[in-house]
Amino acid sequence: MPSVLIVDDEPRILTLLSSLLKTNAIDSVPARDGTQALKALEDQTFDCIVSDIRMTPMDGMELFRNVRTSNPEIPFVLLTAYGTVETAIEAMRLGAFDYLTKPFKIDDFLTVIRRAIAYKNVVGNQPPVPTTAANTRFDHVIAESEAMKKACEVVKRVAPTDATVLIEGESGTGKEVIARALHENSLRKDKPFIAVNCAAVPENLMESEMFGHIRGSFTGATTDKMGLFEAATGGTLFLDEITSLPLALQGKLLRVLQEQEVRRVGATTSMKVDVRVLAASNARLEEKVKANAFRQDLYYRIAVITIDLPPLRERVSDILPLAGHFLSCEATRGRGEHRLSREAADILIRHLWPGNVRELENAIRHAVTFADREEITPDLLPPRIVSSAANNPTPVIASASVDAANECYRNQSLRAFLREKEKDYLEQVLSKANGNKEKAAKALQISLATLYRKLPESEASPLPTEQE
Ligand SMILES: Nc1ncnc2c1ncn2[C@@H]1O[C@H](COP(=O)(O)OP(=O)(O)OP(=O)(O)O)[C@@H](O)[C@H]1O
Ligand SMILES: [Mg+2]
Incomplete structure (x- = not known):
């Protein structure tokens, strides 16, 4: 069972979060501040650390700095309140995994924790490479809003890894811009970046398009043809509108991702490919999984890191x-x-x-x-x-x-x-709206979570795990 270290000075929150994790088959150890957390780390190892920022005697940032040196392989998630968001973004720049703004939804909390655990399993013991403004290229990405800044921080942190990234957002929100930034800031930047729109390729040609084919393997296959995976060797393959991938191909893609090998249509042997895969979706891929329109195992493979681009x-x-x-x-x-x-x-x-x-x-x-x-x-x-x-x-x-x-x-x-x-x-x-936040959010046409994020701490609800 994966295990998580939870650090918060409020006993109520510790109890709440650990029982929540327990019902989701995740072990946890509570700690009341940074000092206790470091002690717990001496005794056992964890798959993820979740920590509040404001605590005494040792606060979340100091704990984070300590853990970065002693246990850089453990993903670190910060819980922030209004006013400490800048601190959390700074922590992400230094390699923290993610942050959640209080109050957050239980679902969001679980999603971040599951991703952190998956990330540790996939990226293994390689610590994320901290990047500096000097060696990252974001010239053409405009990011003034908090949401876009967060997206850019995630890009900086995961770009140098080979982790698969899922970029979600409505049409025109900049998914391809983010995919390119991931490529540009990776070690693969001098190799090809190939984008394929899964919705634009006819279903019967998709397999040959992605994996190639050999001559005579089907009517019309008059010569051997290289697929996009091979063409992207050493570089990045961006699978746009991944939800349009037919179920049969989803299984094949899963195998390619697991085995790092492709087999051309009609071929008897496979060949190794070194390609980093990025995917994008206009719809929530998780919803497609729930509706049985997308394979769950492929979803977990793809959504190791998810970047969410909010509508403009x-x-x-x-x-x-x-x-x-x-x-x-x-x-x-x-x-x-x-x-x-x-x-x-x-x-x-x-x-x-x-x-x-x-x-x-x-x-x-x-x-x-x-x-x-x-x-x-x-x-x-x-x-x-x-x-x-x-x-x-x-x-x-x-x-x-x-x-x-x-x-x-x-x-x-x-x-x-x-x-x-x-x-x-x-x-x-x-x-x-007479202080009614739900009403206000509706009038503003923003989500309740966004409204909370924007409110001064004194006006936001003090219960961080409150369901919205
Ligand atoms: N943050 C940004 N900074 C600068 N330009 C941006 C940004 N976001 C989007 N754009 C521009 O807006 C246009 C749409 O972006 P993009 O193609 O990346 O969207 P998309 O989410 O992939 O859309 P679709 O779902 O329709 O494929 C592009 O011309 C892109 O250059
Ligand atoms: Mg696009």
């Missing part, structure tokens, strides 16, 4: 920086320098972006195409976006933030400004 409407702080980024991309393409008017920026902030980042990119291109002067005004934006924004009662943003977006999309003061605005607005909506 849930990370409003990314909108203007992305718009600025796309404007500068257009300028690089020789389409001229442009900047957003305050009203245009206001519309971008209000729109809910069902097509996510891709829709935003298209809107900026559209505007630049029709622009005959430097300033992008609302009349240049796609009319659909302008009218949908009119129905969304987000407050108007001040011109200062637009100037900042225009001048420099990574501007620190812009970020602080938006955070401040967001806080004001949250408070406004909350008081309108």
Whole structure:
């Protein structure tokens, strides 16, 4: 049975989490602070450590630093409250496995723990390679929101490993951008990155496409053909829309991942391949497993690490920086320098972006195409976006933030400004909803968890395992 070390200064939480793990066939040992945890580590080894941040005498960060030196192979998960999230992100930069923001859902807790345990089994005793800003390449990934920053931290941490990564998110949220960043920041970066859209290949050709075939193995196979696995040798194979993979092929893919060998259609022998696999899905793959549309064993193999990209409407702080980024991309393409008017920026902030980042990119291109002067005004934006924004009662943003977006999309003061605005607005909506968080979350069109994450600690519920 896997075993987890739980470190928290609240006895209530220790009891709750350990009984939760027990009912899920996971052993646990409780510790009240970092010192007790280090003692427990002297006596036995663990598959995962979960630790609160604020504790005395030894807090979660100090414990983490200790464990990084003494037991770097054990995945470390931090429990954070509002206000310690920055600390948790810093810990991830140094190699922590993940963090959960209190209050969290029981399901999310179990998922993170199971992944941490699976990660330890797969990655084995190799500690994650800590990376620094100097040797990572994220030039083209815009990440201002907390969710995107977290995604980038996971990318940095797992890129150098060969772990399989599942990237989940609605269409246009940037799954391929993240897959490329994983490749670019890995030791495989000089080898091929091959993306295959599983939904675009006809079912009867899929096996030959992925694994190749030999001449005469089926009608139309007039020559030997190399499959994508072979073509990606030494590099990365990105299986986009993995849910579209037919069940029969799911079994074959599982074998390839387990044995690191492929067999061309019609061949009698297999050959070794050295390929790192990344996968993406628009739908929750776990749900497909529950509906028996996706093999569970393959799911576990693929979802060792999962990166979740929230829809753009849930990370409003990314909108203007992305718009600025796309404007500068257009300028690089020789389409001229442009900047957003305050009203245009206001519309971008209000729109809910069902097509996510891709829709935003298209809107900026559209505007630049029709622009005959430097300033992008609302009349240049796609009319659909302008009218949908009119129905969304987000407050108007001040011109200062637009100037900042225009001048420099990574501007620190812009970020602080938006955070401040967001806080004001949250408070406004909350008081309108008479403090009812569920109502407020609905009005804001964000999840309750997101609302909690954004609230000051004093306003969030003190019970971290509360079901939402
Ligand atoms: N964080 C980001 N920074 C910069 N550009 C981004 C970012 N996220 C997405 N984009 C851009 O938005 C567009 C859509 O991104 P991408 O193709 O990665 O989405 P996707 O999730 O794979 O979509 P689909 O599910 O439709 O395949 C691309 O042109 C990409 O360059
Ligand atoms: Mg894609």
